[in-house]
Amino acid sequence: MVDEPILRLDHVTKQFPGVRALHDVHMALYPGQVTALLGENGAGKSTIVKILTGIYRPDAGAIHIGGKLQSFSSPRDAWRSGVSAIHQETVMFDDLTVAENIFMGHMPLRSGKRIDWQLMNARAAELLKSVDADFGSEVLLKRLGVAQKHLVEIARALSHDSRIVIMDEPTSALSAREISDLFLIIAQLKAEGRAILFISHKFDEIFRVADRWVCLRDGEHVGEGLIKDVEPRGLVKLMVGRPIDQVFPKKKIEIGEPVLEVVGLSNPTEFADVSFTLHKGEILGFYGLVGAGRSETMQALFGVSKATAGVVKLNGKTLAISSTADAIVSGIAYVPEDRQVQGTVLPFGIRENTTLASLHQHTDKGILSRVSEQKITRKLGGRLSVKAAHWEQRLNELSGGNQQKVVIAKWLATSPKILILDEPTKGIDVGSKAAVHEFMGELASEGLAVILISSELPEIMGMADRIMVMHEGRIVKNFTRAEATAEAIVTAATGGGHHAAA
Amino acid sequence: MSGPSRYDVADRAPRTLIDFMLRWETILIGLLIAVVIGNTIISPYFLDIYNLSDATFNFSEKAIIALGMTLLILVRDIDLSVAAIIALASLAMGLAADAGAGTGLLIPIGLGVGAICGAFNGLLVARIGLPSIVVTIGTMSLFRGLAQVILGDQAITKYPAAFQTLGQGYLIKWPPIPYSFALFLVLAAIFTFVLHKTAFGRKLFAMGNNPIAAQFSGIPVNRIRFWLFVLTGLLAGVAAILLTARIGSTRPNIALGWELEVITAVILGGVSIAGGAGTIPGVVLAVFILGLATFGLSLVNVPGIVISVLLGLLLIVSIAMPIVVRRLLKGKPVV
Numbered sequence A: 001m002v003d004e005p006i007l008r009l010d011h012v013t014k015q016f017p018g019v020r021a022l023h024d025v026h027m028a029l030y031p032g033q034v035t036a037l038l039g040e041n042g043a044g045k046s047t048i049v050k051i052l053t054g055i056y057r058p059d060a061g062a063i064h065i066g067g068k069l070q071s072f073s074s075p076r077d078a079w080r081s082g083v084s085a086i087h088q089e090t091v092m093f094d095d096l097t098v099a100e101n102i103f104m105g106h107m108p109l110r111s112g113k114r115i116d117w118q119l120m121n122a123r124a125a126e127l128l129k130s131v132d133a134d135f136g137s138e139v140l141l142k143r144l145g146v147a148q149k150h151l152v153e154i155a156r157a158l159s160h161d162s163r164i165v166i167m168d169e170p171t172s173a174l175s176a177r178e179i180s181d182l183f184l185i186i187a188q189l190k191a192e193g194r195a196i197l198f199i200s201h202k203f204d205e206i207f208r209v210a211d212r213w214v215c216l217r218d219g220e221h222v223g224e225g226l227i228k229d230v231e232p233r234g235l236v237k238l239m240v241g242r243p244i245d246q247v248f249p250k251k252k253i254e255i256g257e258p259v260l261e262v263v264g265l266s267n268p269t270e271f272a273d274v275s276f277t278l279h280k281g282e283i284l285g286f287y288g289l290v291g292a293g294r295s296e297t298m299q300a301l302f303g304v305s306k307a308t309a310g311v312v313k314l315n316g317k318t319l320a321i322s323s324t325a326d327a328i329v330s331g332i333a334y335v336p337e338d339r340q341v342q343g344t345v346l347p348f349g350i351r352e353n354t355t356l357a358s359l360h361q362h363t364d365k366g367i368l369s370r371v372s373e374q375k376i377t378r379k380l381g382g383r384l385s386v387k388a389a390h391w392e393q394r395l396n397e398l399s400g401g402n403q404q405k406v407v408i409a410k411w412l413a414t415s416p417k418i419l420i421l422d423e424p425t426k427g428i429d430v431g432s433k434a435a436v437h438e439f440m441g442e443l444a445s446e447g448l449a450v451i452l453i454s455s456e457l458p459e460i461m462g463m464a465d466r467i468m469v470m471h472e473g474r475i476v477k478n479f480t481r482a483e484a485t486a487e488a489i490v491t492a493a494t495g496g497g498h499h500a501a502a
Numbered sequence B: 001m002s003g004p005s006r007y008d009v010a011d012r013a014p015r016t017l018i019d020f021m022l023r024w025e026t027i028l029i030g031l032l033i034a035v036v037i038g039n040t041i042i043s044p045y046f047l048d049i050y051n052l053s054d055a056t057f058n059f060s061e062k063a064i065i066a067l068g069m070t071l072l073i074l075v076r077d078i079d080l081s082v083a084a085i086i087a088l089a090s091l092a093m094g095l096a097a098d099a100g101a102g103t104g105l106l107i108p109i110g111l112g113v114g115a116i117c118g119a120f121n122g123l124l125v126a127r128i129g130l131p132s133i134v135v136t137i138g139t140m141s142l143f144r145g146l147a148q149v150i151l152g153d154q155a156i157t158k159y160p161a162a163f164q165t166l167g168q169g170y171l172i173k174w175p176p177i178p179y180s181f182a183l184f185l186v187l188a189a190i191f192t193f194v195l196h197k198t199a200f201g202r203k204l205f206a207m208g209n210n211p212i213a214a215q216f217s218g219i220p221v222n223r224i225r226f227w228l229f230v231l232t233g234l235l236a237g238v239a240a241i242l243l244t245a246r247i248g249s250t251r252p253n254i255a256l257g258w259e260l261e262v263i264t265a266v267i268l269g270g271v272s273i274a275g276g277a278g279t280i281p282g283v284v285l286a287v288f289i290l291g292l293a294t295f296g297l298s299l300v301n302v303p304g305i306v307i308s309v310l311l312g313l314l315l316i317v318s319i320a321m322p323i324v325v326r327r328l329l330k331g332k333p334v335v
Ligand SMILES: Nc1ncnc2c1ncn2[C@@H]1O[C@H](COP(=O)(O)OP(=O)(O)OP(=O)(O)O)[C@@H](O)[C@H]1O
Pocket: A016, A017, A019, A020, A021, A039, A040, A041, A042, A043, A044, A045, A046, A047, A048, A088, A387, A388, A396, A397, A398, A399, A400, A401, A402, A427, A429
């Protein structure tokens, strides 16, 4: 290997009020190699990404690219120097087309500084094809789902043709097939000699794509090396500072009587004839590709949108849910997939977010009790190990994984009878993920019924008692825990093996 | 894993003096003191309890509407038709008075017309989903146009004396507190309590910051928006009663341009035009600043037009100031 780094980061320090996000961190990226950046939620990974892309300025330290000292004061500077990134939280323009979003800030021009629409749309279409997107380049962004937006974000990073490509949790919104496509792209980028920084909380992915690793803990560099010299256990220990059991602790739970019966739930565009029964103490998994209609189905159950046909029964009684407020009163909670848009009020603090869906529990004669709010916030925030300077800290100052923990806390605070989790551990580190799973198991054993939508096979196979697989808006197959194999699930999800729903 | 969190998280942020000094309400209090001192210097008549009490007549009606407008702007809506609602409500009361209606009937008519106009706005915005700025620009012309068509260029002046006391009389003789000002103070206290101490208030802030997440958290976003329009219409009805009673007449150009004065007070009060941030005490302070500045300047015979220019400048400078100060504190360039 020619081991001359293309990018070097030395003695980088970044302080936020009350939090030292990075302290004397160093890192190097090599051409034609993938470096994985590891660390718990709030370890400082995204902060490094933001420093490398000119969004934050480091308090101290230097960045060298190709041996030259760089100082970025805007994202533009960064991609001029050959760095582009897929950010953890996408910032895009809902009212513009996919192509405009991809080329925002660097649209191809004709003479006279006019935009070359034809060229732009054609190049966007090419990029979309390379990420295997199922939508065109002239669609408005707001028509797309979270995962599709993520594909746009990936296409945008590729559009810069950069020497250094950074991917901050690029797979968190994607399912198995899209992830395989992304890995093909990464292989291609490697072959072209580009340097890649890859951030993920999923070890199987890291061991599949990465050549090197760098590990952060609480903003400090705690180790680095070659992937071939390590195994997951060692990395986890380094990350967390103590060993952790990564396997999902599935408890044996007595499955009770049916709580929720759904028959023939349909909507003209998103899902059709969805029927299933959820029992007390059961964890029912829903698997499918991006766009299979899982989130839409659950949102209809939760009263966000309306189903046009079908019957929903709760404890044997037909349920008419016409708003989210109705759903919450009936004991249904929904942890949404898109935490930035649907899950959090970013300018609110942790306490205000945690209690938002259960405010009536904290009022005394109409007056909100801060003491009571603080109590539940401390309890759930502590249980989910939210990392923050204080409980009033605004959500937009938390790391992605910690925001996700607050969203989960918000829904647990409603003490639901039915908990619908839509990609609940998205962006959550291994240790906290184990904690969330343990919590889920515990709640199920107390009689809670859980619906778990996940695009992570190990999670769904590890946690669910039964697995429903959806494809193009329909349940195409269901498996019991014993029957389920990864292969069969994925085949069903891609539309292979045409079996009717049982 | 089930042990206590390994992170130590404090309950509250450490508080700093700079944060307190840069709070909008602190700045407004400074501004209010400056206005009072300035007025005392330019006119010997300013610091007179009867004159001050007189001054409240001129801003209490607008101030009452500003309370409703604050909530609307907080949830990302706006109502530009409030002054036109006053015209329509005043006309309805005028027609009823002409037909011999007494005070007991005029009040519900004024309130009712206000609430119905508000409900009409609310329906178009929250039910049909039209942008509130577009809807209320439309209803602004619609409501006032209707009043003008029906009234022509006459005026209705036959109001019962008892009705007129509502706008001209005093609740307490000493210190002299007019009904309108007393009502404003009571409403301001209620609004402060509801917005800052109750679950409903928290929901409004959530809606203003992220309406989608608010809906996903079980907040009936559109229903609340509808009722806020009704509330603001109702408050415009209250203002219509007080104003009509005070001037004892209904003219087609009644309360012309008030919507902008109301919105000015809300914005100077620190309510973000993008929604999601603001306080009632801030708006109350802004109402006093604007009302007393106008009063002081008119005492020394500054023409109305010049007063608007000065108030416009005041608004721009006071909104720019904290931003400039923050940048200076952070060592960033100011422009
Ligand atoms: N704008 C900010 N203001 C204050 N603190 C911040 C800000 N941005 C990040 N932090 C803090 O810096 C620390 C590092 O955050 P960062 O986003 O880099 O974590 P991360 O490693 O990407 O975590 P995750 O895996 O959850 O995405 C966190 O404790 C976070 O709360």
